[in-house]
Amino acid sequence: MRLLVLVTLAAVGLALTQAGCETSRPLKQSQWKPVPNPGRLAGFRAEEIKEANDLHAIKCAKCHQFYNPADYEEAEWRAWMRKMGNKARLTPSQQELLSRYLDTFRN
Numbered sequence: 001m002r003l004l005v006l007v008t009l010a011a012v013g014l015a016l017t018q019a020g021c022e023t024s025r026p027l028k029q030s031q032w033k034p035v036p037n038p039g040r041l042a043g044f045r046a047e048e049i050k051e052a053n054d055l056h057a058i059k060c061a062k063c064h065q066f067y068n069p070a071d072y073e074e075a076e077w078r079a080w081m082r083k084m085g086n087k088a089r090l091t092p093s094q095q096e097l098l099s100r101y102l103d104t105f106r107n
Contacts, residue, residue, distance in 0.1 A: 081098075085099075
């Protein structure tokens, strides 16, 4: 039950943050709505989910829409994560957490 609440909160938080500024980026955009795969969240603590969701809201969704990791080949997604993580000035531990978290949205 707690995991379901966390997944719902994460999805709502991401949806709300998408109302921020959207800029064009050379990434593929889709109409896909972000919902984490509950099975993939099993390895996360509640604090990690909150921190990753907050990082996404502050560092990513503030300027562009959510991008579906499944729309990209693994190497291409990793390259974008490195590029945007550096641009957002994320620490290595923040980049790792955000990357693991966004992977939960893959089908």
